[in-house]
Amino acid sequence: MHLDHSHLPHSKIGKDRQLHGWKLIAAWTAWFLIVLLALGIFITAVPFRFNELRTVCTETPCAKQLLSPAKLATLLKFGLSANFYAIYLVLVETILFSATVIVALLIFWRKSNDWLMLLVSLTLITVTPALTSTTQTLVTIPEILLSAEFLGSFSGAAVFLLFFILPDGRFVPRWTWIPALLWSIWAVLWFIAPSLNPFGFPALPRAIVLLVTLITALSAQLYRYIRVSDSGQRQQTKWMVWGLIGLAIGYATFNLATAIVSGSEAAEISQWRLLLDFVGYPVFLFTLFLLPLSISISILRYRLWDIDILVNRALVYGMLVGILTVVYLGSVILLQHVFRELVAQEGEWAVAASTLAIAFLFQPLRRRVQDVIDRRFYRRKYDAAQTLAAFSTTLRDQVDLTQLTRALVGVVNKTMQPVRVALWLRQPYGNPASGLFIAQTNLQHGDSPKLEEITAIAPDDPLVTYCRNVSGIVILDRLRLNSPALRAMKAMGTTLAVPLVSHSELIGLLCLGPRRSQQAYTADDHQLLQNLATQVAPAVRVAQLVRQQQAEIQARERMEQELRVARHIQHSLLPKNVPKRPGWEITTYYQPARAVGGDFYDFLELPDGRLVFIIGDVTDKGIPAALVMATTRSTLRAAAQRLISPSQVLAQANELICADIPEAMFVTCLYAVLDPKNGRLRYANAGHSLPYWRKDSQVVKLWATGMPLGLMPDQRYEEKEITIAAGENVLFYSDGLIEAHNRDRQILGPAHLQTLIADHSGDPPLIDVLVSKLAQFTGHDIDPEDDVTLVTLSRVQEGKETKKIQSRQTSGKQSVTLPTPLPAPCVQWRALAHFELPSKRGQDRQVMQLISEATVSLNLSPRRLERLQTAVTEAVLNAMEHGHGYDPTKLVSIEMLFCETALLVRISQGEGPPIPTPKTPDLAAKVAGHEEPRGWGLFLMQNLVDDMRIHNSVNRRTVELIMHLENNEDAPTTKTV
């Protein structure tokens, strides 16, 4: 990484002026010779000048600070010698010359192959000897005089020429080469005829010539400034103009003063004349030096040297000094007067008090003056600062990224007025373009900002690395990096990049083109932008985080929504009722995974009384699986109506499914037909888990080969038949059962399942045993990875058919550990909500609120909702008070399930005395005082809902409240136990 601070902002023009080869050598030789000549002449002239100065002049008036007799007398009166006077002035002139030479050498050193800069350097070296009196002493030595006059002509020509061609080396306007040429010819003529040298003219003609020259030069520069220059060149011109003004003021003042003082030889003004020589002359020489100084600054300009600041400070401190002087003198005079009147003494007190007052006044006054100056002369800067300050105060409330960036670009546009402005923001993690810097496209603001045409900056672009490591504004012109982004930005005319850094991370770049006014950005502008960046960066970061979070929430909601849809499809496809056949018991269990797996089962009752069992599993999850499941189900149903043979049904279904199924998906499926009359079960299997037949004391796997549906067409399926005798049963299941994992990542496995079936004695039912074993194996709090579906088909022994045909379906993990069987009237209960509340007093309203929120979708009538709310609240209060003794570490669980026809709210507590059976309070006894007034809770609960059940198991007390959804009217329901 290389930063060339000295590089001219307009390198293209600078390159035109580069000298190469013999031209360069010739230029350097000429430069070297002329510098040598100038140095030689000056050094030669010094002793002559010294002699001249200490010798009393005999002419009237004495020119060039020479000693007149009167001046010498004054000098002696002050105890100073003629030698001292001579040494002093020679020293001053030498210092000025040396300073100019140093500046000239500096320019040569930095820009030695630029012809314009060589010319500037030479001009500086030759102009000072020409202007000062030192070399003019050489008139007495003709050989040297010639060289001195050559220098004079050269510098005279060069100065004028430079005014027409600085700062880019071209004549602007183009015709100005004519006056430049004429002036150069005239300058050559001085050399031949020294009387033509305007510096040798009498005062008035000399002033006229110099004034005309100055005006012409300034006009050329002014024209250039207004019509041609770009911002960098304007900055350079400003420097030169200020230098020139300084020179003009110094020259005019000094000459005027000299003219006044020289007008009289009277003794009383001799001391003023001396003062002029001792102080005025060096000051004048310094003003001469201002021009080379300002030119060199404009050429070698460094970004911190901001002329506007210098002028600003000069104005502020000039005004401040003026005011303070007036205040000081005024207060001294006033106080002295007051002291004289009051204490008849004057002196130190007044001075001391005034000084003290000035000390106190200084800072506040400086601030006030600065403010006035800024407002009067730097209105734009002042307004910009105000606008940015106002913007910063609103930042904290702005968390919308779009609005924030728009406001940021708006405020930059308003205050800095760039031709273009772009905001690049690093895309946060999780975004597809994470890490890239993308130009914000939503920032159209007025007519000005065009968007960057490159679309993204890579995170490893050298520009990014550079901006991350610098503190402060990056001036792109000065940057030399092998960066595609930098090249693109430069090509589009971006000049400034303001890094937005938050938590030492580069989160964005605010890029500005040049000003619309073509003025350069000042150091103040840089400061304002920097402050803005410091304040904006964290706000942008926060806004990005907020946006990211919103996006995540939306994504999650979308996913949840998809899950709900998939679950809904799946649920709607499962049979609502289990078929009933005398002598047979059919039980089902279905537990969907959270991600919604592809399990399904189906029953079909054929016209001849036979029963079809279908159990299947679609690979994949979510909506695609649910849709395939729907198709498969209807295909199988359609085939079952026409065909008797299970193998034919599967084969035909396979053909149809193959045509439609998405790639990489397939369906395993077991298809079985039971004739309940004789117990014959014919079955075919399309790659599904093998059913188990419990026959006497042995467990038989029901083999039948066949490929899964949808994998490839033209499949044949093996068909088999068994006869189920009384007391035997068959278990159909999905792989979610045998592939369930425990905490150690071991699977349950078919062998384990087979053992469980073999060990099963008949009571409790096989499904209950399997479900509880599965829960034990996986752990109660583990989300099931896959759907689990179980269907058992049992042939009941004569006279033993005591159990009702039952079915279980649950809708989530909380239901795995059901302490009690779910009550009628529903076959399929679905989870609605589940809350847990700490046992604390005063939560009645919270419970009511929860119930009302959870039941919104069920459209309970207001009255029935009120009844339910009261009943649940009573149950919760009982659990908290009687069960948990208001111990806030103990939680009361409220679980809400629903089906099409009913809502079930299950309130459970962990411990406490068993919940009693509700009884009707004897109000008369209570009023008579024979009974406590309390004891209404259970009674109210029972009378407010449609059904209530109480379960007191070993370690759990549960109240179930059931509200019918079908008869959702506000009819009063009063029951009495």
Place this chain on the structure above:
Amino acid sequence: MHLPPKPFKVTVRHRPSVGIIELHGEIVSSTEEALSAAYVEATNQHAATVLLNFNGVDYINSGGIARIVSLIRQAHQSGRVLLACGLSEYYSELFEIAKLTDFIDVYPDEATALAAVEDNVFREE
């Protein structure tokens, strides 16, 4: 979400022969003391009838029912008549379910209740 319980407030007004207890907020078991005090105040001018105005009540639970039963008992023991008015439809239903209406006459609003009392007094005279 946290819903603080609404504080229970009670004001007592006197009409000739009727003490009116105006109830506000929630009637739960913790309102016992305030209710008893209000009852004492309502009856200190020898009112034969005490009217409970439930207009400002938005929640009654089983504990609150028990408190009302206590008031019924107090009134019953001292031979006073207890009336209620301003109950919402739902709480009227709750009163019926609990059969409190066997011991308290419920009126829709205060004016109706007071009119009934006057009627009663007039009739007795």
